[in-house]
Amino acid sequence: MQKTIKLLKKNNELRVIEEALDIYLEIPHIAYAEVKKKDGGKALLFTNAVDKQNNKTFDEPVLMNIFGSYKRCELLFGRSIESVADEITKLLHMKPPAKFMEKVSMARELFTLKDIFPKRLKGEGVCQKIKYLDGDIDLSKLPVLTTWEQDGGPFITMGQVYTQSLDGDMVNLGMYRLQVYDKNHLGMHWQIHKDSSHFFDQYQKAGKKMPVSIAIGGDPLYTWCATAPLPYGVNELLMYGLITKNPAKLVKSLTTPLYIPEDVDYVIEGWVDTNEMKIEGPFGDHTGYYTLAEPYPVMEVSAITTKKEPVFLATVVGKPPLEDKYMGWATGKIFFPLLKTTAPDLVDYHMPENAGFHNLILAKMQPHYKGHAKQFMHAFWGAGQMSFVKHAIFLDEKAPKLENYGALTSYILDRFTPQCLFITEGILDALDHSSPESLVGGKLGIDMTAAHKVEAPQLLGDEELLAEVKELIPDAVELAQFMRRCKNPITVISVKKQKNVKEYFDALVTLSTHIRIVVFVDEAKNDVHNPYMLLWRVTNNMDAQRDIFVSGLMVGIDGTNKNQLDNFSREWPDDVECTPSVIASLKERGLFDLDTKLIEKYQI
Numbered sequence: 001m002q003k004t005i006k007l008l009k010k011n012n013e014l015r016v017i018e019e020a021l022d023i024y025l026e027i028p029h030i031a032y033a034e035v036k037k038k039d040g041g042k043a044l045l046f047t048n049a050v051d052k053q054n055n056k057t058f059d060e061p062v063l064m065n066i067f068g069s070y071k072r073c074e075l076l077f078g079r080s081i082e083s084v085a086d087e088i089t090k091l092l093h094m095k096p097p098a099k100f101m102e103k104v105s106m107a108r109e110l111f112t113l114k115d116i117f118p119k120r121l122k123g124e125g126v127c128q129k130i131k132y133l134d135g136d137i138d139l140s141k142l143p144v145l146t147t148w149e150q151d152g153g154p155f156i157t158m159g160q161v162y163t164q165s166l167d168g169d170m171v172n173l174g175m176y177r178l179q180v181y182d183k184n185h186l187g188m189h190w191q192i193h194k195d196s197s198h199f200f201d202q203y204q205k206a207g208k209k210m211p212v213s214i215a216i217g218g219d220p221l222y223t224w225c226a227t228a229p230l231p232y233g234v235n236e237l238l239m240y241g242l243i244t245k246n247p248a249k250l251v252k253s254l255t256t257p258l259y260i261p262e263d264v265d266y267v268i269e270g271w272v273d274t275n276e277m278k279i280e281g282p283f284g285d286h287t288g289y290y291t292l293a294e295p296y297p298v299m300e301v302s303a304i305t306t307k308k309e310p311v312f313l314a315t316v317v318g319k320p321p322l323e324d325k326y327m328g329w330a331t332g333k334i335f336f337p338l339l340k341t342t343a344p345d346l347v348d349y350h351m352p353e354n355a356g357f358h359n360l361i362l363a364k365m366q367p368h369y370k371g372h373a374k375q376f377m378h379a380f381w382g383a384g385q386m387s388f389v390k391h392a393i394f395l396d397e398k399a400p401k402l403e404n405y406g407a408l409t410s411y412i413l414d415r416f417t418p419q420c421l422f423i424t425e426g427i428l429d430a431l432d433h434s435s436p437e438s439l440v441g442g443k444l445g446i447d448m449t450a451a452h453k454v455e456a457p458q459l460l461g462d463e464e465l466l467a468e469v470k471e472l473i474p475d476a477v478e479l480a481q482f483m484r485r486c487k488n489p490i491t492v493i494s495v496k497k498q499k500n501v502k503e504y505f506d507a508l509v510t511l512s513t514h515i516r517i518v519v520f521v522d523e524a525k526n527d528v529h530n531p532y533m534l535l536w537r538v539t540n541n542m543d544a545q546r547d548i549f550v551s552g553l554m555v556g557i558d559g560t561n562k563n564q565l566d567n568f569s570r571e572w573p574d575d576v577e578c579t580p581s582v583i584a585s586l587k588e589r590g591l592f593d594l595d596t597k598l599i600e601k602y603q604i
């Protein structure tokens, strides 16, 4: 991490904050605002972290937002993300060499691959310079942050979690948040679909304790690798070797059989009793909502080791855009060649940052036959973590660039009819809060690979249309129409919800000459003129099987919070918000400088 700090400084990508700042909300709120600035702001180094509640100070600095811009991401990768993707494509398409020079060139390439395999070293690593064992173990000595007011406690947010299968044949590196319960217990938030959870099942069946070693810091690429969605059984550190052309150098943990990179800043070792589960959370998450408190495994810490001068690495998750936008961007690019092996006619794909990654994917393909787009939808919904995708729009290769949202939206809306919709059911990310039951729910595919002829509706102005809507829906509050020049404009209506939204939609059918796609949101906390956050809210809140209605050419989408009016029996979580008194105090001290326009735009 000290090397990373130097690298960031040299490239003018680091801001050092020396004021005393609380690990409870203050540091996370500053980092949350910083990454929302133009080009992701700067990486932040907090050199004077304190725990006000317990009257404690910390020697080590807290480093945040290191991946928080395209530039910083490539800086930390040490090469362009494109070049990593190209290298993977090349490896996947290696053909037997025909000529002598081709053989030489291939041999050279294959020779570099010897460096991708992690190397196990003998002896101790620099990460084990300082050791805390037995009675000296105390997690509260680490500056672990509490990000949001309703969080269940402090969470380690950038922990590299090293685990191995029961027989020791497979090792895994995953990034899962870790709740600090007390001085020697941590909650392991590996969700049910993730690799460490599969290993946990093996230990549980065998009635054995599971060893876990958690590293923090070191080369930032270890942290990115921990988030990489590699298939079950593949060690993520192979990716480290492939990217850096240097094998990860590992040393054995002191009290578990697991190997960890020798140059990380901290190692927290321990054992998970597979008979014990404890309530984990709530935690303000990537979705911008709190994930509910649920039982997860617990690790009893058996050792903490650190470097001589460790740096504590952390991140903040919440409403977009945040650091995970950039980490996800790198993942998307690097995994494209691998996804193409399942979907060969895929031309490009993109996950808009404001739809929280899995809530919306845009994909461009070369359609060759009837049903080809549907075949791709099923392939996506069956491929590893891609199967968490809730809503997918497939376009043909003539569509504009996927990142060109204006042109792309026009292209879609000018060709759309309700025939393009395909609704089914599949697995969902454990974080999803909107489906009637957890882990499974509606999937929406929109096949835009064929052009449909559509007539434009007769448009009314926003005010005139709102007056007509209020006649039919007295609970309607505000209305805004988007993409009015397209054949299928989008009308957003905010409501003070008193009924199931389907009833509102049915009432609107008499206005079908003026309305094509209508989206309902709650009046509270939504601005109908803020499409960035509307997309975030609606893709989060909808379940396609329950929340899409069709009548002729008219399509309705229910983006409201669900409750008993919808027969929704799960708890509906709050979305995350900065604590106003903390922001006010930071502003007073000149430590919070986010532009008011951005505060409003991102609804912080």
Ligand SMILES: Cc1cc2nc3c(=O)[nH]c(=O)nc-3n(C[C@H](O)[C@H](O)[C@H](O)COP(=O)(O)O)c2cc1C
Residues within 6 Å of the ligand: 157, 172, 173, 174, 175, 176, 177, 178, 189, 190, 191, 193, 194, 195, 196, 226, 227, 228, 229, 230, 315, 317, 324, 327, 385
């Ligand atoms: C900042 C951040 C926090 C994350 N937190 C969790 C988490 O708490 N639980 C989880 O299962 N996945 C979490 N993930 C996603 C996993 O890291 C990701 O799915 C990874 O591929 C899992 O590795 P595995 O497939 O080896 O289990 C997080 C990702 C990021 C970027």
